[in-house]
Amino acid sequence: GDSVTQMEGPVTLSEEAFLTINCTYTATGYPSLFWYVQYPGEGLQLLLKATKADDKGSNKGFEATYRKETTSFHLEKGSVQVSDSAVYFCALRSKFQGAQKLVFGQGTRLTINP
Amino acid sequence: DAMVIQNPRYQVTQFGKPVTLSCSQTLNHNVMYWYQQKSSQAPKLLFHYYDKDFNNEADTPDNFQSRRPNTSFCFLDIRSPGLGDAAMYLCATSNPGSTDTQYFGPGTRLTVL
Numbered sequence: 708g709d710s711v712t713q714m715e716g717p718v719t720l721s722e723e724a725f726l727t728i729n730c731t732y733t734a735t736g737y738p739s740l741f742w743y744v745q746y747p748g749e750g751l752q753l754l755l756k757a758t759k760a761d762d763k764g765s766n767k768g769f770e771a772t773y774r775k776e777t778t779s780f781h782l783e784k785g786s787v788q789v790s791d792s793a794v795y796f797c798a799l800r801s802k803f804q805g806a807q808k809l810v811f812g813q814g815t816r817l818t819i820n821p
Numbered sequence: 822d823a824m825v826i827q828n829p830r831y832q833v834t835q836f837g838k839p840v841t842l843s844c845s846q847t848l849n850h851n852v853m854y855w856y857q858q859k860s861s862q863a864p865k866l867l868f869h870y871y872d873k874d875f876n877n878e879a880d881t882p883d884n885f886q887s888r889r890p891n892t893s894f895c896f897l898d899i900r901s902p903g904l905g906d907a908a909m910y911l912c913a914t915s916n917p918g919s920t921d922t923q924y925f926g927p928g929t930r931l932t933v934l
Contacts, residue, residue, distance in 0.1 A: 739921050750827075750911050750928040751864070758921070796863060800921050809923055811863035 709734040713797050713812035720787055721820050728782040728815050730771075730797035738799040740764075740773055740780040741809070745794045754782075754795070789819045824848070825926035827912050833932045834902050842897040842929045844912030853895040854923065855887060856911040864911055870895060871917075899931075907933045 714729040732738065739758045743751040755764030760775035769784045780797060797812040826845045834840040844853065852871050856864035868877045870889045884906070886898040899906055909930050913923040 741922070743925075748930070750825075750909075751913075751925040753922060753924065756922060800923075808866060809864075813863055814861070816861075 709738065709799060709801050709810045711797050711799055711810055711812035713795075713815050715813075715815070717816040717818060719818045719820065722789055723786045724819075726782070726784040726787045726791075726817070728795055728797075728817070730780045730782065730812060732778050732780065732797075732799050734778075734799055734801055734810075736801060737775070738801045740771070741798045741800070742769070742771055742780070742782050743796045743798060743811075745796065745814075747793070751796065787817075787819050789821055792817055792819045825912055825914055825924055827910075827926040827929050829929060830927060831930050831932070833934060834899075835934050836904065837901045840899050840902055840931065842899075842910050842912075842931070844895045844897070844926055845893050846912075846914045846926075847893070848914055848916070848924060849892060850914035850916040850924075851892075852915045852917060853889060854913040854915075855885075855895070855897050856913065858909040858911055858928070860908075867897070902931070902933045904933050907931055 710733045712731050741756045742754040744754045745751050755766045757764040757773035763772045771780050771782045794814045794816045796814045798809045800809050828843045854869040855867045858864040866878050867881045884900050889895045909928045911928045912926040915923045
């Protein structure tokens with residue numbers, strides 16, 4: 708079945724450091740890919756998405772490119788801030804499933820120190 | 822602003838005492854979902870409604886039920902909560918006609934004493 712694998716956390720960085728959170732997927736066909744962010748005690752917020760190969764999603768300085776050849780959707784940010792501390796989930800939605808199911812990775816906890 | 826609203830944000834119940842969690846949306850989306858998220862884990866889909874059609878996940882316990890009286894509201898009923906049901910419960914919506922993005926509410930954190 709479809710699955711998503713994220714780099715294990717927790718990840719701790721200093722403010723203004725470069726961030727990469729790796730995400731790879733296994734799916735039938737060409738799924739849509741998402742990054743969601745969850746701040747402490749809150750629900751999930753959509754951070755960015757890409758619906759086809761080579762699409763780049765971007766938001767709030769974060770970027771991720773849909774790479775079909777490597778089945779990856781790595782999240783990057785050039786200069787992180789303390790306010791970026793949160794849990795990040797990579798997810799896919801298969802276009803060939805009857806139900807609109809999101810398959811999530813296990814989440815990566817990010818802590819940014821001042 | 823259009824949004825997904827969950828009430829209450831925090832719910833405490835006793836072991837075995839039925840509890841109902843509420844979700845409402847102003848997005849007019851066709852599909853509403855309920856997820857369970859335990860500490861440090863990814864959300865796990867319990868079930869979803871596509872309009873009035875209920876779709877249960879195969880591994881969702883019978884203890885969990887849902888109602889959707891109209892487009893805007895969806896309820897999660899836990900008939901006899903156990904200690905293992907303590908979790909964050911997330912409601913989400915989507916509109917398959919235009920986008921495949923799911924929009925999440927802030928969640929209800931359930932404590933079972």
